[in-house]
Amino acid sequence: MIEQLLSDLSFFKPELTLVVTFLTAILTDLVFRRSPVVVAAVCLAGFALTGIFILGQNGEEALIFGNMLTVDAFAVFFKVLITLSAILVLVFSLSSAELNTPGRSLGEYYSLLVALTLGMILMAGATNLLMIYLAIELSSMTSYILTGYTREAPDSSEASLKYVIYGGLSSGIMLYGISILYGLTGTLDLYQLNQVLATGDINDFTLLIAGVFTMVGFGYKISAVPFHFWTPDVYEGAPITITAFLSVASKAAGFAVFIRFLKVAFVDAGAGEVAGGFWTMLQGFDWPLMVAIVSVLTMTLGNLVALWQDNMKRLLAYSSIAHAGYLLMGVVVMGNEGTAAVLIYFIAYLFMNLGAFYVVMLIANKTGSEDVEDYRGLAARAPFLSLSLSLFLISLTGLPPTVGFIGKLYLFAALLNSGWIWLAVVGGINTVISLYYYVKVFRNMYLREDEEKKGRIEVGAAQLATLVVLLVPIILFFFYFPPIVEFAQASIRIFGTP
Amino acid sequence: MLTEFGRVLIFFIIGAVFVAGGLVTAWLIRPNRPYPSKLTTYECGEVPIGDTRVRFNIRFYVIALIFLIFDVEVVFLFPWALVYSQLGWFAFVEMVIFIVILFVGYAYVWRKGDLDWDRPAPKIPTFEKGVGVREDHLLEEQVVGS
Numbered sequence: 001m002i003e004q005l006l007s008d009l010s011f012f013k014p015e016l017t018l019v020v021t022f023l024t025a026i027l028t029d030l031v032f033r034r035s036p037v038v039v040a041a042v043c044l045a046g047f048a049l050t051g052i053f054i055l056g057q058n059g060e061e062a063l064i065f066g067n068m069l070t071v072d073a074f075a076v077f078f079k080v081l082i083t084l085s086a087i088l089v090l091v092f093s094l095s096s097a098e099l100n101t102p103g104r105s106l107g108e109y110y111s112l113l114v115a116l117t118l119g120m121i122l123m124a125g126a127t128n129l130l131m132i133y134l135a136i137e138l139s140s141m142t143s144y145i146l147t148g149y150t151r152e153a154p155d156s157s158e159a160s161l162k163y164v165i166y167g168g169l170s171s172g173i174m175l176y177g178i179s180i181l182y183g184l185t186g187t188l189d190l191y192q193l194n195q196v197l198a199t200g201d202i203n204d205f206t207l208l209i210a211g212v213f214t215m216v217g218f219g220y221k222i223s224a225v226p227f228h229f230w231t232p233d234v235y236e237g238a239p240i241t242i243t244a245f246l247s248v249a250s251k252a253a254g255f256a257v258f259i260r261f262l263k264v265a266f267v268d269a270g271a272g273e274v275a276g277g278f279w280t281m282l283q284g285f286d287w288p289l290m291v292a293i294v295s296v297l298t299m300t301l302g303n304l305v306a307l308w309q310d311n312m313k314r315l316l317a318y319s320s321i322a323h324a325g326y327l328l329m330g331v332v333v334m335g336n337e338g339t340a341a342v343l344i345y346f347i348a349y350l351f352m353n354l355g356a357f358y359v360v361m362l363i364a365n366k367t368g369s370e371d372v373e374d375y376r377g378l379a380a381r382a383p384f385l386s387l388s389l390s391l392f393l394i395s396l397t398g399l400p401p402t403v404g405f406i407g408k409l410y411l412f413a414a415l416l417n418s419g420w421i422w423l424a425v426v427g428g429i430n431t432v433i434s435l436y437y438y439v440k441v442f443r444n445m446y447l448r449e450d451e452e453k454k455g456r457i458e459v460g461a462a463q464l465a466t467l468v469v470l471l472v473p474i475i476l477f478f479f480y481f482p483p484i485v486e487f488a489q490a491s492i493r494i495f496g497t498p
Numbered sequence: 499m500l501t502e503f504g505r506v507l508i509f510f511i512i513g514a515v516f517v518a519g520g521l522v523t524a525w526l527i528r529p530n531r532p533y534p535s536k537l538t539t540y541e542c543g544e545v546p547i548g549d550t551r552v553r554f555n556i557r558f559y560v561i562a563l564i565f566l567i568f569d570v571e572v573v574f575l576f577p578w579a580l581v582y583s584q585l586g587w588f589a590f591v592e593m594v595i596f597i598v599i600l601f602v603g604y605a606y607v608w609r610k611g612d613l614d615w616d617r618p619a620p621k622i623p624t625f626e627k628g629v630g631v632r633e634d635h636l637l638e639e640q641v642v643g644s
Binding site: 002 | 585588599602603605606609610
């Protein structure tokens with residue numbers, strides 16, 4: 001027993017590193033009270049080490065700690081994604097004017113960022129409903145605090161409170177769903193759950209209720225309609241860095257846990273390999289249709305409401321809801337191709353969404369405003385920032401020559417190959433709608449004049465370098481996309497599934 | 499016919515009927531003679547002042563949270579101490595790690611000043627006309643009622 005635990009620890013290095021980083025960051029904060037940069041350095045080093053350990057897990061497969069967690073290619077992919085965005089967000093935070101105000105101690109901010117990352121990384125590998133719930137709670141709790149970190153701003157506190165209430169409610173409903181699943185099957189382990197469900201000796205109606213309730217928790221994490229109500233307020237009120245992190249990493253972790261839950265528990269493990277890589281779903285609950293409905297609702301509502309937004313953060317919040325809808329289209333396929341498309345889209349989404357939020361942050365640093373109206377004449381004031389923002393937004397729309405196009409291409413290809421024609425049409429119409437509100441930003445930046453003729457916006461060399469780091473993949477992976485496609489296709493392997 | 503949960507349901511129904519029955523019977527046969535001091539909140543013979551919904555100091559909450567953490571620590575320490583001789587060094591190291599993690603939290607709370615209980619400066623009451631008058635009408639009614 002003990003030997004087993006000790007040998008399992010060797011698969012747990014990334015998480016352990018984050019735990020140690022968290023504790024060290026707290027202690028460093030107590031010693032170097034006046035210089036949060038030291039804490040940031042500790043956290044950055046911890047993230048880098050975590051990243052190295054995660055890359056070292058490439059190709060390993062194991063179930064550890066009594067089937068609580070798993071290490072497989074799928075988990076490693078999301079761990080890489082989450083750690084990478086954590087590093088980028090940490091770098092963003094260093095130059096955020098909103099956070100670095102005199103009299104605020106940022107040490108806690110950085111250590112909580114580590115805790116949040118730990119929660120998300122645990123979500124990526126959890127294979128037990130209890131572990132899934134615990135990981136979701138860890139990441140939710142820290143998100144609540146970080147959302148309200150700029151507590152002197154009223155909308156930040158408001159956002160935090162709303163987040164707590166919605167989060168509490170949906171995690172309660174999810175826990176109820178999990179308890180019904182446990183009552184039905186007598187197990188919390190996803191693999192055993194699958195075996196019991198495969199016997200078919202389950203009341204369909206009860207399974208429907210349990211499935212929908214559990215779905216509430218996942219839907220809340222990925223901000224899918226109708227569990228999205230917290231998203232606009234939280235994204236608007238939270239510090240921009242946290243908004244960026246929540247919109248990318250939190251969503252990625254939510255998708256990781258959702259896809260794993262579907263594939264491990266609801267795919268017939270005995271069916272073996274099916275032509276075309278489609279999963280053989282167990283009878284009893286029509287997951288594809290259910291996810292398709294949520295997907296259509298999510299992207300349509302996200303895009304339609306985004307049309308009326310005049311705050312940049314709120315606009316990007318609704319755009320991220322719409323993107324959750326696009327990503328869900330890949331899940332609907334319930335096959336290897338669809339999952340690979342989701343992963344490819346996530347690589348694109350990481351760079352384009354973080355990039356868009358970063359530019360919004362740099363502009364807000366200087367102008368103190370996030371209103372789309374205040375972007376008038378920005379092209380003359382900050383040519384490079386405007387160009388970057390345009391590229392990120394073009395990528396979010398899914399037009400060439402950006403990586404967003406590749407992401408959308410694979411998503412739609414997966415849909416068409418699996419016969420979900422109507423869903424692909426709805427997705428296409430939505431992409432066209434989304435073009436309108438992204439173009440609104442271009443129009444303000446390039447075609448409209450600023451009457452007050454404000455001065456140029458200068459950004460430092462470090463910020464420019466960070467921006468270039470985000471811009472290069474956007475263009476590069478459009479012209480040379482085989483690496484990300486191969487990486488994604490190799491990463492769909494989930495432990496113990498056909 | 500009757501499943502195990504059916505018995506639980508019957509238990510619930512009997513429980514509800516028992517409570518409702520007691521209350522209804524008492525309501526039917528008890529004398530009903532209310533007067534103001536009987537209807538006031540019972541507070542050990544004191545005349546009640548103000549609302550029960552007052553604001554508590556947030557520090558009580560912080561202290562309760564910290565207490566909870568160390569309470570859980572003790573809960574984990576007891577079974578550990580019982581099986582310690584069987585597990586040996588592994589258990590010792592593991593518990594040291596656990597306590598160190600908690601200790602970091604304790605150091606954090608201490609250093610951040612969450613254990614400081616800065617009391618507000620005491621307000622010494624001064625005599626003002628009209629303050630401190632007893633509400634004698636309540637007492638009079640009590641005498642009449644008894």
